[in-house]
Amino acid sequence: MSDKRTEILEVIATRRSVRAFTGGAVSRDDLMAILKAGMAAPSAVNVQPWAFVAVTKRETMDALCAALPYAKMLDKAGAAIVVCGLPHKDTQYAERYWMMDCSAATENILLATHALGYGAVWTAVYADMGLVKVVRKILSIPEDVIPLNVIPIGVPADNEPPIDKWRPENVRWEKW
Numbered sequence: 410m411s412d413k414r415t416e417i418l419e420v421i422a423t424r425r426s427v428r429a430f431t432g433g434a435v436s437r438d439d440l441m442a443i444l445k446a447g448m449a450a451p452s453a454v455n456v457q458p459w460a461f462v463a464v465t466k467r468e469t470m471d472a473l474c475a476a477l478p479y480a481k482m483l484d485k486a487g488a489a490i491v492v493c494g495l496p497h498k499d500t501q502y503a504e505r506y507w508m509m510d511c512s513a514a515t516e517n518i519l520l521a522t523h524a525l526g527y528g529a530v531w532t533a534v535y536a537d538m539g540l541v542k543v544v545r546k547i548l549s550i551p552e553d554v555i556p557l558n559v560i561p562i563g564v565p566a567d568n569e570p571p572i573d574k575w576r577p578e579n580v581r582w583e584k585w
């Protein structure tokens with residue numbers, strides 16, 4: 410197998426949710442590379458029903474940290490990306506598929522973050538409509554846009570191994 414293919418599989422296999430950060434910075438160039446990875450994701454009929462709010466200001470991350478019960482690791486994050494769904498981007502596909510499309514973008518973001526040596530974690534916003542409302546307010550997100558999650562990104566403060574999720578019994582060959 411070529412080195413590049415092995416490297417990609419290694420990134421996938423070693424990614425894990427990182428919930429403890431040192432407070433170290435995330436460079437603008439790296440954040441751009443992570444955003445590009447998010448936007449490279451597949452989407453139904455290529456509608457791309459998404460937008461990404463990149464948060465780098467400490468005061469904004471502190472406001473999100475205070476408001477979101479599952480995102481307390483924002484206090485030491487260097488940046489955050491809020492993946493938002495645009496269910497009204499077209500008349501046919503976005504409303505049905507935005508969540509899958511935004512989830513694919515989120516996974517790309519998590520993998521790119523890990524590949525660049527940072528840690529990150531998907532913290533839930535949608536489908537808790539109370540959290541959706543709070544995030545919309547803090548980030549001035551319009552009513553027809555749905556924040557799916559907040560992804561704090563930072564320099565990992567721990568060295569936990571990834572969870573081994575390989576279960577051969579979860580694969581059915583040829584038929585169920």
Ligand SMILES: Cc1cc2nc3c(=O)[nH]c(=O)nc-3n(C[C@H](O)[C@H](O)[C@H](O)COP(=O)(O)O)c2cc1C
Pocket residue numbers: 424425426427428479480530531532533571572
């Ligand atoms: C839809 C979704 C919502 C999640 N919400 C949270 C969350 O609110 N807080 C959190 O710490 N992790 C959250 N996670 C991360 C999962 O807990 C994590 O992916 C899972 O435990 C497996 O661990 P791993 O990512 O290290 O492989 C979420 C993941 C998904 C896919």
